[in-house]
Amino acid sequence: MFMQIRKGMSEEDGQQYYALVNLADTEITRMASDYSDNELELFRKAMDLIVESENGMACSTDILNLADKLQSKKMKKKEVEGVLQRLVVDKWLCEKNGEYTLSTRCIMEMEQYIRNMYQDLVKLCNICHNIAIQSQMCENPSCGIKMHVPCVARYFRGRTEPHCPACNEFWPHEIPVISRSQSQIPSPSQPASSKENSAPSTKTPRSSRLRK
Ligand SMILES: [Zn+2]
Ligand SMILES: [Zn+2]
Known part of the structure; x- marks a missing residue:
């Protein structure tokens, strides 16, 4: 197995995180068991908006407007809202005041994908x-x-x-x-907190596996 422990930093508060990353399998396709084709297309398009923006955020209105631009299968805005919620719960996206960003987990696990997809950006x-x-x-x-x-x-x-x-x-x-x-030095009184919020560090990172 090609597993590696990676160190990453939250773009939000500078906290450091560790994630167990499967190097053989870091593409978006690994999300395919949890998301349907048009949901993944929505995620990719939302990622485009986020990466192409100047500050690394996309507002919910812009993402909701992607609903009828999907080629695989159009979605209703309500459905987009639901998918966005799941992406936040599964820790692929973060949401704050209606602005979406890529989560620490997403950047760490998809680093290679992001570098390939958005080379110059x-x-x-x-x-x-x-x-x-x-x-x-x-x-x-x-x-x-x-x-x-x-x-x-x-x-x-x-x-x-x-x-x-x-x-x-x-x-x-x-x-x-x-x-x-x-700050970047986690205080010794709460050593576990950064771990909890970070990418799940087990071999089964998708929390939604426990859904049923
Ligand atoms: Zn930096
Ligand atoms: Zn300068």
Whole structure:
């Protein structure tokens, strides 16, 4: 078996996660036992929206509008809502205030797929060198580096004038503040919490297997 333990970081709060990733089988097709063809098509198209966006998010309205653009079989908006809910429960997507992002699990398990699919679009974080989806981007067109939000917070902490680490242009985005408890070092009092929220680390990662 080609299993590997991978380390990843939440793009949300910078927490580190570990996932057991099956290297022989990292494509979206592995989701096929849990999702039908048009549901997978919806997921791929939602992923397109997320990866192609500047900040790594897609709003629910845009995803719902995919309903009648599906080629395999059209869906009603209500059905799309249901699929989105399942994708969140199964930890492929995260939702916050109507904005959808790729989950830590999704980025870790589908890293190869994302790199193949979106070769030129995908950028690595200038700080941690992992794939940067949910991120801030330098607005200098000849630079355009990306940084994860928690990496931005850490990098600019304590600096008065934020400048791009690559081109030195002013960094025009809001500098997020990551609270101490959410920093990259998990506090020893809650060692299990990061594990719980991360990708399930067993050989049967799909929680929906327990559905019936
Ligand atoms: Zn980063
Ligand atoms: Zn720059």
